[in-house]
Structures are given as structure tokens and as C-alpha cells.
Amino acid sequence: MEQNEASLQAATAQQPVSVGIDADGFIFQLYSSGVFTCFCGNHLNHGVTIVGYGEEDGQKFGIESSDTSFNTNIEDSLYTTKSKHMEQNEASLQAATAQQPVSVGIDADGFIFQLYSSGVFTCFYGNHLNHGVTIVGYGEEDGQKYWIVKNSWGTGWGEQGYVRMERGYSEETGKCGIDMLASYPTKFGIESSDTSFNTNIEDSLYTTKSKHMEQNEASLQAATAQQPVSVGIDADGFIFQLYSSGVFTCFCGNHLNHGVTIVGYGEEDGQKYWIVKNSWGTG
Structure with a gap:
């Protein structure tokens, strides 16, 4: 977009927008609530997603996440997408994954995970969340339940860029902390025509459909x-x-x-x- 707030607001009215911000300052890092109005620089060092905007007592603001529904009329005083944070358990995560891909945090520090190549990842791991991945489905093989997880380390890692992570490991944290910080944004009226879902969470396999074009x-x-x-x-x-x-x-x-x-x-x-x-x- 053009580098101005009007263009940013118009784009945010259509879909979530990825932006870079200066997040170095401790005031930002210790933010807890309210509209953040403190001074910060413009040395872009951190990526976030604008999912909406609003106005409160004359103070306009952007919304990083919210559990409220939204209004697509960009002239209205409030617009926000709906960012759903699930309860911290595998049942909620499975139900959400049956509807759409789900963003989660995991503990990816160990070399065993980093050197993963194939199969269901069942190795013991911690739950210090330090890496973001996306659950795109789940399944079961020879009695072993698993999540289908898309990583960001390229197709040379794992199973063409994916890892199957043990499902049912722990109701509180999940494998590598996968249950601990799960969320997904939704946008009213916008659906991918290339995505199919199976909403029966008891089925042995559920995946989203990702469109891969012909190689030309x-x-x-x-x-x-x-x-x-x-x-x-x-x-x-x-x-x-x-x-x-x-x-x-x-x-x-x-x-x-x-x-x-x-x-x-x-x-x-x-x-x-x-x-x-x-x-x-x-x-």
C-alpha cells in the first residue's frame, strides 16, 4: 500500500494486514491494556498483524486481536476482526482445526526437533514457546494420533516443510506446548474458495486444501x-x-x-x- 494511514485503514477493512513496528522499547514490551500512545521510534524490528481498528473517547486505535465481531463499513466508528483464543486443551484445538488452520506456539529449541525428517514426532520436549507454526489438520496412523503442522523452514525440512506432531500427549500443554497459545483470526464474508473442510472431528484424517499451481x-x-x-x-x-x-x-x-x-x-x-x-x- 501507499505509506499513509488512509491506505492502511482501507486495506484493514478488507483483511488482516501484516506490518512492521519498532518494538524495542521496554514501555511497549511491558504494555498491558488500553490504547498505546507512548512515543516509539520507526526502526522496524518486529512483525505484527493489524486485524481491526476503532475509536474510544475520541482516541483512534488499531486492534491487534479482539474477541468482538466486526463491522465492514470503514466509515463506522469500530471495525475489528474476530481473533479467537481457544481454551488450553486438545479438544478445543481439534474442534478449531476442523474449521480452519490454527496458529500455535511451540518449543522448537532442541536439535531433535530441528533435525526432524519424517514420521510422527513423539520425542520428549519442553513447553517454552519460542516459535510460531500453523496446524493445518490432524490424523491417526497405526493408533498414533497426530497434528499436521506447517513450519516455515522450507520444503527441505521435515515432510516437505511439514511435521506430524503427537496428538493426545498432554491435555494441559500438548506436545512441545502446542495447546498453550492457539488462536485464529476470522473475517466475516471472506472465505477461500480453494479450501475444503471436514467438520467431523472423529474422522481419521482432516486437512485443509492448499492450492499448489502448475510449475510454470x-x-x-x-x-x-x-x-x-x-x-x-x-x-x-x-x-x-x-x-x-x-x-x-x-x-x-x-x-x-x-x-x-x-x-x-x-x-x-x-x-x-x-x-x-x-x-x-x-x-
């Missing part, structure tokens, strides 16, 4: 014309890492090791290009 530029362009598209790229080379401006035409490999988002495409002086959002800050 025409399919990628057609998809990008409809919505942002998540892709993997080879970002190992220093030439890419030191990129500053212009159309990147330098050679790079195809060892996928980094996730980015294509948000558009264009052409300049006969040179076609993708517009790609990275996660390395605005600098």
Missing part, C-alpha cells in the same frame, strides 16, 4: 492476479542479499531456502518482473 510462470501470474502468493526462493547468494533496487536479473540457483510473497508483477522498458515482499525489514 503462466500459472503463477494467473494466481498472483487473484491474491498474494507464497513462494520459496534461493536466497543464499550475497548478490541477492545485497540487492538494493531495480529489477534483479542476476543468476541464482534453485535450492529453495527462503520464503517470500509475490504481491504483483509488472514490466519496465521491456523487462518483465515480479513484485516480491521479503521479510528482512524496510532497510
Whole structure:
């Protein structure tokens, strides 16, 4: 979007919006409630999601999460999505996962998890939450129940970027703390036509349906014309890492090791290009 609040508000009226903020200050880190009006810088070092906005006693504010429903008329005094935090137990998590993907925190510090390659992960683990992943389904194999979890470490990790984590490990915390901090945003009137759900939570397997395009530029362009598209790229080379401006035409490999988002495409002086959002800050 354009770098102004009007554009940000208009975008937030349509869907949650990912933004970068300066979260270094202890005043922000110790925030507990109310509208945050304290001074902070603009050194972007932390990613959050705006899920709504409102006004209270003449003070306008953005909403990071809320349990209230929302109004899609952006001229109204309050708009917010509904961010649902479940009870901390596996039954609630399973019921929520039957409706949509669910964001969770887990303990991913140990090398055993980091070196996971396949199968149901049943190793003993702590519950110090330090990594965010997404539960996209659940299943059962030979009597072993599991969660289907999408990680962000590329398709070379685990089972094509996914891990099956033991389900039913602990009602209080779950495997690696997976039950402890689960939530999902919902947006009235917006559903993915490419997502199918099985709401019978007793079924042996439930997954969302993630659309993978044919491996060609025409399919990628057609998809990008409809919505942002998540892709993997080879970002190992220093030439890419030191990129500053212009159309990147330098050679790079195809060892996928980094996730980015294509948000558009264009052409300049006969040179076609993708517009790609990275996660390395605005600098």
C-alpha cells in the first residue's frame, strides 16, 4: 500500500494486514491494556498483524486481536476482526482445526526437533514457546494420533516443510506446548474458495486444501492476479542479499531456502518482473 494511514485503514477493512513496528522499547514490551500512545521510534524490528481498528473517547486505535465481531463499513466508528483464543486443551484445538488452520506456539529449541525428517514426532520436549507454526489438520496412523503442522523452514525440512506432531500427549500443554497459545483470526464474508473442510472431528484424517499451481510462470501470474502468493526462493547468494533496487536479473540457483510473497508483477522498458515482499525489514 501507499505509506499513509488512509491506505492502511482501507486495506484493514478488507483483511488482516501484516506490518512492521519498532518494538524495542521496554514501555511497549511491558504494555498491558488500553490504547498505546507512548512515543516509539520507526526502526522496524518486529512483525505484527493489524486485524481491526476503532475509536474510544475520541482516541483512534488499531486492534491487534479482539474477541468482538466486526463491522465492514470503514466509515463506522469500530471495525475489528474476530481473533479467537481457544481454551488450553486438545479438544478445543481439534474442534478449531476442523474449521480452519490454527496458529500455535511451540518449543522448537532442541536439535531433535530441528533435525526432524519424517514420521510422527513423539520425542520428549519442553513447553517454552519460542516459535510460531500453523496446524493445518490432524490424523491417526497405526493408533498414533497426530497434528499436521506447517513450519516455515522450507520444503527441505521435515515432510516437505511439514511435521506430524503427537496428538493426545498432554491435555494441559500438548506436545512441545502446542495447546498453550492457539488462536485464529476470522473475517466475516471472506472465505477461500480453494479450501475444503471436514467438520467431523472423529474422522481419521482432516486437512485443509492448499492450492499448489502448475510449475510454470503462466500459472503463477494467473494466481498472483487473484491474491498474494507464497513462494520459496534461493536466497543464499550475497548478490541477492545485497540487492538494493531495480529489477534483479542476476543468476541464482534453485535450492529453495527462503520464503517470500509475490504481491504483483509488472514490466519496465521491456523487462518483465515480479513484485516480491521479503521479510528482512524496510532497510
